[in-house]
Amino acid sequence: MLEPDLLIIGGGITGQCAALVAADAGAMVTIVDMQRNAGSHANAGSLHVQMQSRFLRLNPHLADNLESSLPLYMSAVAEWQALDAALGGVELTQQGGLMLADTPAQLDFLHQKAAREQKKGLDVEILYRDTLHRLAPWLSPHVVGAELCRNEGKLNPLIANRKMREALTARGVRFVQDQITHITDGPRPIAHGAQNYPAGAVLIASSWGGGQLAQPLGLRIQTPPEPLHMNITEAGAYEIQHLVQHAERPITLKQFRSGQVVIGGGWQANLARDDSAAPAIKPDSLLGNVALAARIAPGIGGLRVLRTWAGYNTPVDGKTTVGAVRDGGRVFVGLPGDAGYTLGPVVGRMAANAVLSLPQAVDPEPYSPARWRA
Ligand SMILES: Cc1cc2nc3c(=O)[nH]c(=O)nc-3n(C[C@H](O)[C@H](O)[C@H](O)COP(=O)(O)OP(=O)(O)OC[C@H]3O[C@@H](n4cnc5c(N)ncnc54)[C@H](O)[C@@H]3O)c2cc1C
Incomplete structure (x- = not known):
């Protein structure tokens, strides 16, 4: 060689x-x-830019690291857009990402987060109930508001x-x-x-x-690897154009152009037993993850889950x-x-x-x- x-x-x-x-x-x-x-x-194809609430919740001591990296996430989306063109299309869309709140306290958290992100140049805005539900009519009435990050998007990995x-x-x-x-x-x-x-x-x-x-x-x-759970459903009507997360609950939710809904967001799996195996799913994660998704977007509740899997994340x-x-x-x-x-x-x-x-x-x-x- x-x-x-x-x-x-x-x-x-x-x-x-x-x-x-x-x-x-x-x-x-x-x-x-x-x-x-x-x-x-193993990943879900979310183009993340705003600080993920899950990371902040699990790693409050590392919040500065994430916050100081925000400009890199904007460069990353630009790099993906160039790659999308160079590769001839990877179903990349940039309709923005919604981080949802069910309570005034969660909305307050999003307000504070958005203020920090704006200082780093992110295009973020807090949406209140009426505006949000006009933008995303498939959302559950429980949702009282959201942070919209227009830099975010999704693609098909x-x-x-x-x-x-x-x-x-x-x-x-x-x-x-x-x-x-x-x-x-x-x-x-x-x-x-x-x-x-x-x-x-x-x-x-x-x-x-x-x-x-x-x-x-x-x-x-x-x-160290962090074993995480994912699901994908059968195809439904294509309605969910945003990348969806929650201010307090572990979830990412998005729809591919096929209409399939990809649901993940940090539910745990089990470490592989050795180097030759894959991480194993936990039934509790499967049930908890899809139940939370259906609570957020009730219209997807009737879709069948076609496949679940687990993979290694490495946030360092x-x-x-x-x-x-x-x-x-x-x-x-x-x-x-x-x-x-x-x-x-x-x-x-x-x-x-x-x-x-x-x-x-x-x-x-x-x-x-x-x-x-x-
Ligand atoms: C379930 C899940 C969902 C995710 N969703 C998203 C998402 O939606 N958006 C997002 O931005 N990120 C997401 N992530 C995180 C993302 O997938 C990873 O951070 C990213 O893919 C890492 O890419 P990488 O090329 O650095 O490493 P990897 O894709 O992990 O590739 C590393 C490779 O190195 C090989 N390797 C390791 N050690 C050795 C060795 N000693 N010798 C030879 N080969 C070795 C492995 O076999 C592997 O193929 C998700 C992660 C998981 C697990």
């Missing part, structure tokens, strides 16, 4: 987008992936992943199935698995598998990490913060630009791996 200019560990959305940018710049690229539990193959793979194959990017166990740093680093992979540069874009590879190189980053500290493991080194990391499918393309581009010393459209400095150096 010819030694690539760039070897990417992890073939999810981040690694693939880095590969696309590098290949377009003329680099020879190989992706090594153990093909286990990629979040990119099944289509995006397929088209991305085709685009990379057409550019000669090589895919290898292997599990990398460790990396030897140096001017020509080597990733070690069942085979050794020397390369001009190595990019760790392996989400939940990233910490284990980066720690021996001097980064204290931990990347709510803030992206991208750049060289050590200054001047040839090993890099590209690990998106919370909502990693949204962030994957922009983080992949930043990582590829760092590897190839290309100009950065987004300043990578706030996301430098330096904060993890031992």
